[in-house]
Amino acid sequence: MNIYNLKTNHLLNPIGFLIDTLTLSWIVEASFGEKLQGTRVVIGLDENYEKVIHDSGSRTDLDPLSYQPGILLQPRTRYFWKVVAKNAAGEEQASETQYFETAKEEEAWTGNWIEPVRQFERMPLMRKLFRLPTKPIRKARIYATGLGVYELYLNGEKIGDEYLAPGFHSYDFWQQYQTYDVTEILQTGGNAIGFMLGDGWFKGRFGFDGGYENLYGDQFRLIAECVVSYEDGTEEIIATDAAWEAAEGPLVASSIYDGEIYDANLEIKDWNKYSEAATDARWEPVQLSAADTEKLQARLSVPIKIVDAFVPELILTPAGEQVLDFKQNMTGWITFTADVPKGSVITYEVGEVLQEGNFYRENLRTAEAKFTYISNGKPAEVRPYFTFYGFRYAKITGIDLLEQDLGFKGYVLQSELEETSGIITANPDVNQLLKNALWGQKGNFLDVPTDCPQRDERMGWTGDAQIFARTASYHMYTPAFYKKFMHDLRLEQKALDGAVPFVVPQIKPEGDAGFVTGAGAAAWSDAATVIPWVLYEQYGDRSLLQEQYPTMKDWVEYIRREDEKSGAKRLWTTGFQFGDWLALDGANPHSPMGGTDTSLVASVYYYHSASLVARAAEVLGHTQDALVYTNLAAEVKQAIQNEYLTVMGRLAVTTQTAYILFHYFDLCPEQFKERMTKDFYDKVISSGIHLQTGFVGTPYFAEALSRNGMNELAYGLLLNEDYPSWLFAVKMGATTIWERWNSILPDGKISGTDMNSLNHYAYGSIVEWVYRCVLGIQADSAHPGYRHFILAPQPSAQLGKAEGYYQSVSGRIESAWEIMSDGQLFFSFRVPFGTTATITLPDLSLEKARKMEWLQEAIPTEVGVSVTVKAGDYSVSYMPTRNYRPEVTTKLTYRELLEYTPARKVIFEQLPMMRNNEIALQYLDMPFEAFKELPIVSNFVSDETLERLDATFSGGIPIIDKISLQS
Known part of the structure; x- marks a missing residue:
C-alpha cells in the first residue's frame, strides 16, 4: 500500500494559513484486489507522536476526501499527522508524516502598523537591528505583512521563495498576513530584520484601463512580529514600533502595469545585515500608523x-x-x-x-x-x-x-498549484491547443484568476473565472486557490446586498460609478454558484460547499428580487448584462455584445443558479431550501420555454448560443427535442461548422453537440483551422489562448488594440469538453470527488486517437481510445483503488459485450453498452456497429452548402435584408438553380460571390460526412 497526497485544507504542509474548518485528505493506493480493514488518523504535537492529541482509531467510515477531526487548535502551534491503513490481512502501512501550523489565531498583535514619517519618492526599506541572548533557540517565527507588497529579509537573506506577498485581495475588508519559519536563520547575538516594500495592488496605479491611483491607501505600511521561543521555555517578541527605521531604497519606481526602475547607485550596502557601526544618515525614524489591526487575518492566498x-x-x-x-x-x-x-x-x-x-x-x-x-x-x-x-x-x-x-x-x-492532468492526441495542432489552454491558466492564476496578465487591467473578472473553473480543476489542484477567491467574493457580495461584482476583488475608485464598479450580471456573477459546485463535484469536500452555500443562496435571492421588481415573470430582464460577450453574431460588428437576447442569457443562468442552489441544499441537508429552489428553478424553466419557444417548438432566438443554452441546460421540452436538435444541427451546418459564439456560448458548444447526438460536429468545430476557430490561433503561432477569435489576422497583423489580449484563458474552456467527452472522464455529483465516476469517451475518426489521465483526489484515472486501421475501436481505462466507475462503450452490441469477461454484466444504452466496474485496468477492442472510418472528410463548397435546403434557410434567415422579406423566404425551398436566379437574392448567391466565399474559407467548408447532410 501507498498512502500519499496528504493535504491540510487542500495544502501541503501549510504554515500560518487561516484554518476555519480543519479538513484532512489523502489517497490510498493498493493492489486492485486488496481491501481495507480500516483507516486511522493520528495527530500529535511532535514527529514521534509522543504527545498524541487525536487518534481516530481504525475505522471504515473515515472520509479520505475531507476528514474533520474536530480538535481545538491552539495559536502558533505545529501539528504533525499521519494516516495508517490496515489491509484485510491485518497488515498496517503508515504514510509519511505531514504537518500544519496555525497562525496567531485570535491573539492580539504586539506589533503596530508603522509607516515612513514623510512621503518617500522611492520605494522604502524598513528594518530593525536587535540582539538576542546567547541561549538555545527552540523555534522562531515572523508574522508580518506589508502594504502594498513586500519582501522579507533576515540577516542578509531573502526569507522564503514566494513573491508579491501579501497578494491581491479585498484590502478594504481584510488584510492577509504571512508566517515565516526563521529558526535556522535567526542567531544569538546581532540580527537584522529588513523589509523592502513596493506599491503593488494596494497603492499606486491599478484598475480598469489603468486609470486609478491608490485604490486602498496612499501610504506604505508594515506590521511584523518576530517571536523567538527558547529551549528554556521563555519567549521574546521583536515587534514593529516607533524604534524601527526607514530609508528610501534603490527601487526608484515600481508599478504592476508600468514595471520598475532600479538604480544600483542608490543601494544601501548591507542594509539588511546587523552592524555595530554608527547609523547611516539615510535611515530615518518611522511613525506609528493610525490603521488598526482588526482587518488582519491569517493568509488564504496560495504563495x-x-x-x-x-x-x-x-x-x-x-x-x-x-x-x-x-x-x-x-x-x-x-x-x-x-x-x-x-x-x-x-x-x-x-x-x-x-x-x-x-x-x-x-x-x-x-x-x-x-x-x-x-x-x-x-x-x-x-x-x-x-x-x-x-x-x-x-x-x-x-x-x-x-x-x-x-x-x-x-x-x-x-x-503554486500542482498540475493534475495530461492529454495527447493524434493531432499535433490539438495537442498545441491543449498546451495553450494550460499556459493561459498558468499565466492568469496569479493569486486571483485574472482575465489577462499584460495590459492595464489584470483583474479578477468573475465571468472568466466561472467559465473556466472546471477546465482549471482538471488542469490543476485548485480548491485552496478558489477558496481564497470565493472568500473575497463573499466579502464583496455582503456589501452589495447579494449582488456579485464583475471583478473580484472589486475595484472601487472613490466617486466612480462606472462600468468596472458594476455588479449583478449573468454568467459573470454566477461565479457565486458555479465555482462552489464545480469544487464540490471535483474534490468532494462538503465543507467547502457548506462554507460557500450562503454565497450561492444570496446570489439567487438577488436575482429573484430583480425578477420581482419586473413583475415576477420568473425571467431576468433587468439591469446591465454582458450577454454573449465578444460573440461574432451581433448586429453591430464594432460592439462586443453578441446577437443573443441578453434576457435569454440572464434567464438561463437564473435557472442554472437556482438549480445549483437546490442541489447544494439537498447535499447539505437543507430540506426546505432544496424544495424552494427546486420549485423556483422549475418555474424559471417553464417561463423560459413560454417566452422563447413557439407553440410548434421553434426557438424565437436563432443564434448558435441560444441553441447551445437550450441543449446544454436541458431546456428543450421532450415533445420538441427532435425538432430543436435538427434546428441546432442546421444552424451549425449553415455556419460551415464555425464558431459565432462568445463568452457564454463557447464553453458549452462542443458538449451541447456531443450530448445530443452531434458528436461529429463537435469534433469538426474543434478541428476547423480557419477563422473563427480554436486552431486558427494555433496555426497563427499562438502559445496561449487569445481574447478574440481574430486577435491576429491571417496576414499576421493584430486586429486591434483597445481590448485584445493574446493571453486570455476563457476560450480555453474547450478543454473541459476534451476531458468530459473525448476522454470521457466525468465526475458523478452523487459521489463527488471521483469516488464513483463516469468513463464515456466519444471517439471520432476526425481525431483518430486520444489518451490522457486525471489525477483526481481519489487516485489517477486513465482513459485512452484509438480507431484502428481495420476499423476496430480500442479502449483502455484505469479505475483507481477504492473507486468504482461506470464505463460506456459506444456502438457495441450487448451480444458481443457479454462474451467479454469484464463486460458480462453490461446493460444496453442508447449509444452502446455500459457497465459498472471496481478498481482495475480494463481494455477492449471490437468492430463497432457503425463505421468510424469515413473515406474522406468532405469539403463542401458554398454552392454545395446552399444546395442543402435546411442550411440555405438558416443562412438566409440571418441576413438582415432577408429576415423579414416574406417574398424571398417563401422561395427558399426552390431548387437552387432557380432560386439563385431570383432578382431579390441573386446578389447573395452569384457565382462571383460564391467563389469569393470559397476563397475566404480556403476552398470549402469541412464536413465530416456529406451523406449525413443530404439525409
Missing part, C-alpha cells in the same frame, strides 16, 4: 512562486532592434547578470507579438511594462521585485547583446 524558466533566442529585427524571443507567451519577469560600467542603463520592455518582424506592444494600452536597471559598476544579479509582465518578446536597449551575453532568462510566476 506566488517561480514555476518555470526559459532561455530566449536573440532576434535582430528589420528595425534594428535587439529582441529576445522566449518562445512562450508567459507571465513573470526577466533576469540578467549585469557586469557593466557605472552609470550604464539597461532597459527591457515586453510585448506579446511581433509586427512585420519588429517589436510591438500597443495592445498593452497604457501599461508601459518596462524594466530599467542603472548600474553602479559592480557585478549584480538583476531582477524585478514588485511587478510582473505578460510577454513572449522583450526589446533590450543599453547593451550590445552580440558583444556581451548578460544571461537573460524568463521566469514564470504563478500561484
Whole structure:
C-alpha cells in the first residue's frame, strides 16, 4: 500500500494559513484486489507522536476526501499527522508524516502598523537591528505583512521563495498576513530584520484601463512580529514600533502595469545585515500608523512562486532592434547578470507579438511594462521585485547583446498549484491547443484568476473565472486557490446586498460609478454558484460547499428580487448584462455584445443558479431550501420555454448560443427535442461548422453537440483551422489562448488594440469538453470527488486517437481510445483503488459485450453498452456497429452548402435584408438553380460571390460526412 497526497485544507504542509474548518485528505493506493480493514488518523504535537492529541482509531467510515477531526487548535502551534491503513490481512502501512501550523489565531498583535514619517519618492526599506541572548533557540517565527507588497529579509537573506506577498485581495475588508519559519536563520547575538516594500495592488496605479491611483491607501505600511521561543521555555517578541527605521531604497519606481526602475547607485550596502557601526544618515525614524489591526487575518492566498524558466533566442529585427524571443507567451519577469560600467542603463520592455518582424506592444494600452536597471559598476544579479509582465518578446536597449551575453532568462510566476492532468492526441495542432489552454491558466492564476496578465487591467473578472473553473480543476489542484477567491467574493457580495461584482476583488475608485464598479450580471456573477459546485463535484469536500452555500443562496435571492421588481415573470430582464460577450453574431460588428437576447442569457443562468442552489441544499441537508429552489428553478424553466419557444417548438432566438443554452441546460421540452436538435444541427451546418459564439456560448458548444447526438460536429468545430476557430490561433503561432477569435489576422497583423489580449484563458474552456467527452472522464455529483465516476469517451475518426489521465483526489484515472486501421475501436481505462466507475462503450452490441469477461454484466444504452466496474485496468477492442472510418472528410463548397435546403434557410434567415422579406423566404425551398436566379437574392448567391466565399474559407467548408447532410 501507498498512502500519499496528504493535504491540510487542500495544502501541503501549510504554515500560518487561516484554518476555519480543519479538513484532512489523502489517497490510498493498493493492489486492485486488496481491501481495507480500516483507516486511522493520528495527530500529535511532535514527529514521534509522543504527545498524541487525536487518534481516530481504525475505522471504515473515515472520509479520505475531507476528514474533520474536530480538535481545538491552539495559536502558533505545529501539528504533525499521519494516516495508517490496515489491509484485510491485518497488515498496517503508515504514510509519511505531514504537518500544519496555525497562525496567531485570535491573539492580539504586539506589533503596530508603522509607516515612513514623510512621503518617500522611492520605494522604502524598513528594518530593525536587535540582539538576542546567547541561549538555545527552540523555534522562531515572523508574522508580518506589508502594504502594498513586500519582501522579507533576515540577516542578509531573502526569507522564503514566494513573491508579491501579501497578494491581491479585498484590502478594504481584510488584510492577509504571512508566517515565516526563521529558526535556522535567526542567531544569538546581532540580527537584522529588513523589509523592502513596493506599491503593488494596494497603492499606486491599478484598475480598469489603468486609470486609478491608490485604490486602498496612499501610504506604505508594515506590521511584523518576530517571536523567538527558547529551549528554556521563555519567549521574546521583536515587534514593529516607533524604534524601527526607514530609508528610501534603490527601487526608484515600481508599478504592476508600468514595471520598475532600479538604480544600483542608490543601494544601501548591507542594509539588511546587523552592524555595530554608527547609523547611516539615510535611515530615518518611522511613525506609528493610525490603521488598526482588526482587518488582519491569517493568509488564504496560495504563495506566488517561480514555476518555470526559459532561455530566449536573440532576434535582430528589420528595425534594428535587439529582441529576445522566449518562445512562450508567459507571465513573470526577466533576469540578467549585469557586469557593466557605472552609470550604464539597461532597459527591457515586453510585448506579446511581433509586427512585420519588429517589436510591438500597443495592445498593452497604457501599461508601459518596462524594466530599467542603472548600474553602479559592480557585478549584480538583476531582477524585478514588485511587478510582473505578460510577454513572449522583450526589446533590450543599453547593451550590445552580440558583444556581451548578460544571461537573460524568463521566469514564470504563478500561484503554486500542482498540475493534475495530461492529454495527447493524434493531432499535433490539438495537442498545441491543449498546451495553450494550460499556459493561459498558468499565466492568469496569479493569486486571483485574472482575465489577462499584460495590459492595464489584470483583474479578477468573475465571468472568466466561472467559465473556466472546471477546465482549471482538471488542469490543476485548485480548491485552496478558489477558496481564497470565493472568500473575497463573499466579502464583496455582503456589501452589495447579494449582488456579485464583475471583478473580484472589486475595484472601487472613490466617486466612480462606472462600468468596472458594476455588479449583478449573468454568467459573470454566477461565479457565486458555479465555482462552489464545480469544487464540490471535483474534490468532494462538503465543507467547502457548506462554507460557500450562503454565497450561492444570496446570489439567487438577488436575482429573484430583480425578477420581482419586473413583475415576477420568473425571467431576468433587468439591469446591465454582458450577454454573449465578444460573440461574432451581433448586429453591430464594432460592439462586443453578441446577437443573443441578453434576457435569454440572464434567464438561463437564473435557472442554472437556482438549480445549483437546490442541489447544494439537498447535499447539505437543507430540506426546505432544496424544495424552494427546486420549485423556483422549475418555474424559471417553464417561463423560459413560454417566452422563447413557439407553440410548434421553434426557438424565437436563432443564434448558435441560444441553441447551445437550450441543449446544454436541458431546456428543450421532450415533445420538441427532435425538432430543436435538427434546428441546432442546421444552424451549425449553415455556419460551415464555425464558431459565432462568445463568452457564454463557447464553453458549452462542443458538449451541447456531443450530448445530443452531434458528436461529429463537435469534433469538426474543434478541428476547423480557419477563422473563427480554436486552431486558427494555433496555426497563427499562438502559445496561449487569445481574447478574440481574430486577435491576429491571417496576414499576421493584430486586429486591434483597445481590448485584445493574446493571453486570455476563457476560450480555453474547450478543454473541459476534451476531458468530459473525448476522454470521457466525468465526475458523478452523487459521489463527488471521483469516488464513483463516469468513463464515456466519444471517439471520432476526425481525431483518430486520444489518451490522457486525471489525477483526481481519489487516485489517477486513465482513459485512452484509438480507431484502428481495420476499423476496430480500442479502449483502455484505469479505475483507481477504492473507486468504482461506470464505463460506456459506444456502438457495441450487448451480444458481443457479454462474451467479454469484464463486460458480462453490461446493460444496453442508447449509444452502446455500459457497465459498472471496481478498481482495475480494463481494455477492449471490437468492430463497432457503425463505421468510424469515413473515406474522406468532405469539403463542401458554398454552392454545395446552399444546395442543402435546411442550411440555405438558416443562412438566409440571418441576413438582415432577408429576415423579414416574406417574398424571398417563401422561395427558399426552390431548387437552387432557380432560386439563385431570383432578382431579390441573386446578389447573395452569384457565382462571383460564391467563389469569393470559397476563397475566404480556403476552398470549402469541412464536413465530416456529406451523406449525413443530404439525409
